[in-house]
Amino acid sequence: MQITRRQALAGAGITILSAGAASRAQAQAAPFRFIVNVGLQNLDPISSPSFVTRNFAYLVFDTLVSMDGKGAYKPQMLQGWEISGDTLTWTFTLRPGLKFHDGSAVTAEDCVASLKRWGGRDSIGRRLLGSTESLAATDPRTFVLKLAKPFGGVLEALGKPSVHVPFIMPARIANATPPAQQVREIMGSGPFLFDRASWVPGERARFRRNPDYVPRDEAPDGLAGGKIPKLNQVEMATMSDPGLRVAALQTGEVDYLEYAPVDYLPRLRTNRQMTIAQAGGQATLMYCASLNHYLPPFDNVLVRRAVQQALDRTEVLAGAGFGEGLGQPDCASLFMCGAPYSSTLGSELVADPSLDRAKALLQQAGYTNQRVVLLHPADSPLLNPYGLVMIDRLKRAGFNLDVQASDWASIAQRWVQRQPLDQGGWNIVPVVYTGFDLANPLSNMGVGFNCTDNQPWGYCVPEMTPVLQQFEAESDPAKRREYAAQLQKISFENATFPIAGQFRSPAVWRRELKGVIDFGFPVIWNIEKPAG
Template identity: 35%
Template sequence: MHRRRFIATGAGLMMAIAAPPALAQRRDQRVLRFVPQANLTALDPIWTTASITQTHGYTVFDTLYGIDDAGRVQPQMAEGHSVSDDGRVWTIRLRDGLRWHDGEPVLARDCAASLERWAKRDVFGGSLATRVESWGAADDRTIRIGLRSPFPMLLSAIAKTAAVSAFMMPERLARTDPFRQVTEMVGSGPYRFVADEYNSGSRVVYRKFDGYLPRQEPAQNTAGGKIAHFERIEWAVMPDSGTASAALQAGEVDWWDQVNPDLTPLLRRSRNVTVAVNDPAGYIGTLRFNSLHAPFNNAGIRRALLYAVNQDDYLRAITGNDPEIFSECHSMWPCGTPYGRETRPAELRGPPDLSRAKAMLRDAGYRGEKVVILNPSDLPSIGPFGQVTHDLLRRLEMNVELVETDWGSVVQRRASREPVERGGWSIFHTWWPSPSILNPAISPILRGQGTGGWFGWYENPRVEALAEEWLTTADEARQAQLAEEIQQESFREAPVVPLGRYFIRTAYRTGLTGFLKTASSYPWNLRWA
């Protein structure tokens, strides 16, 4: 443990022990003080897939449909929908009384423009957009989507909760180029973004939106009644884990989103802190290549690293060597999901042999090109991955540089398509909640959409053809066959390296209740017991 972390943690523990019971009580129970997983640098949840921005997005914005605990699509801003007999015209009726945070009514044309912008950044949305003839409005409360051909999965696309969610914005914001960030935060969700109190790297503030009309159903995932029990939510950005741990034990904050594994035992000994795993599905760690530039525009070099990676090294590093919360998963689809079968080709199985990996690199044509690894030093649920990869590539005698910075800077820089000599990158790591990458419709990491796809810009027309067939067939057996063909193509082309499955613990002050069983840190439904 670093000396600074030890001092901060020790100080927090002494404060928690020495303080009389009265000091352990909340000073203002109308305010929720939250330590997010990372700094919030990108505010537009359509522009990026960063989880921290998605958390911000669900706080401020709302969606037409949500997903319940059983994975079923449920109306949210929508009152209901209808589909024409030929399947080519969808009409979605908005609930009455919806308002934006600036007081203006939510109109169907706002939502049509929002869907159009979202579809240009999302994998599933892109599949839908190829069939859309028009995004329009029949009247102020009725969205009308005209299709060139039927798309039965339309509601599943606009309801999904991960990668890029279909957040609704006023038309004047939704008309922004989707590859340029919206900076004015006007949503219709349960909380308003307080722009004049936003300080990137330090503080984010939200206030309850009194004009929000929650649904009457119980809250489940992103569906049901999003009841805002707090008048104010304050995010305190704390890159140092020891500081966050001490603040939680002392009652200075109420909820720490992602707990450092090495601090879990300490927090469990605090009578005023609860440590939990709220997500039952777990996360899949991934190593993502930049497929635009050398050396990883060469599939043979990517494949050599796919072979060389030992998942156990990564999983032990990310979990603090806690076998209770990790398991290897040698599948391109998440283990434990319908397509998550470990069917690696024989030549990729078994413990990696570094001598063979070096030979694979030579045979594929690696000639010492520089590799830049972007790595977030402030995000313990990702940061160790970069350090393990840096060590691996050094042992493989590759020309490698580890650029350690904050996660917000990683999010900004990974959008660059420049070569490393001009500020680009070669590798970054991240994690995905298992449900967000479980099939060809929603997983951006295996799709081959090129420059129109996810960061790394992997292009593969065959994968796109297989995904298109998966979307259009109603035969589940054929869908499973197609998913396996995509998996085998992904083992050959290696757009990404799976690093295994693990769980991330969260911690909060005992007495805070209403947590949803999801991978995301949603602010609604929470209250003090």
């Protein structure tokens, strides 16, 4: 049976209206609809490593500290903080009037519990708590962080913008739920209320404006400033077909696409009804390879280096459609080119990938055609083309691949497990991360999780540990850059998390929208949509 565009859009939760119904709906102010890359399955931003969960959480939850458009960290839920002369004691004070969606007040105790749960999962959070003597509430609006040793990135930790974000939830929920387990109740204090009854996992989630949200007085700036919810209703949905995404945007059936399908960018650029995002720097993305260090053959560094040599950045980016103006195949920095810790130290190890060197490394490693399970996210317009290039390159290098294609939501569930291959385990997953995740060594997937045993890839490089500790304790920017460069070199030598190309995949939205914040991922507050 042939599926029409109308049927496909309806299946994605996008309602197609008749002319009469459309005019009536416009009079009632149609919901703001935005399309995300993959379907929403996990609602917990601490247990889930997915961007779609992060996007969801920014509507529902709030943060103590937020990053502005220039990368500076500003108070958000906090009124401010005081730092002792030795920089070991931080006293934080909440803004008055903050409430969770059930009407209960946000307290310092909630902040402490949320930070402790987050610190059991996140790389920076784990290291911050590892440097902490005590973290405790002293009154309903005040909590104190006492460090046992210097930690140079306290605000970077509390203001971390992407996975995993230290969102605040009630203490009764945070205290009762282990970090890797999904919370059963979604209770935030953010600018929008989640309508759980209408949620269709993997398809759509709906929200309405939080009338009790108290924004800051400042103008919105990136994730910082006044988060003013101007939309009465919001719907987040996904559509697997890139062409349908673009068609729905052009007809006004949706308002915003998280990522503009790259093949359609030339057409969208000439459409005067569209605005293409221009955010760069940390808003750019990097293709990477998540390797399971727990299982053979990637417990062997030579086999991991073979993957690193197989991933030709020029071929990967070209195959995914990110050509001139969007891709940066010459970028060989683990911490993103154009970001604060960008470096060339050790980059000669990955600067010129070669299938011949990959084959030689496999032979040197004694690889004997062991099965390698690759989980391929076939439903992701961003990951699917990259995965296809990765599959081709690895096969040509000599890997015996068992390609298991599925939707990203299912893969994400398997990805965080540590099962043998015959029980649903995996060896390699093509992934993509933003500069917000990779630019800081303490959150970078190839460095920040070293020897923590709290993420699926599970690498542990002893020589990386003391350099990480030096970076943690240092507050001088120049010295931090030196330590970061050393960490990059160690990561490349050990192929902890191979990179496969930096690129820009911009968002696109209808020009009639007002107040859209061009940040690098969907920021839904401050947006105004005309009634008709």
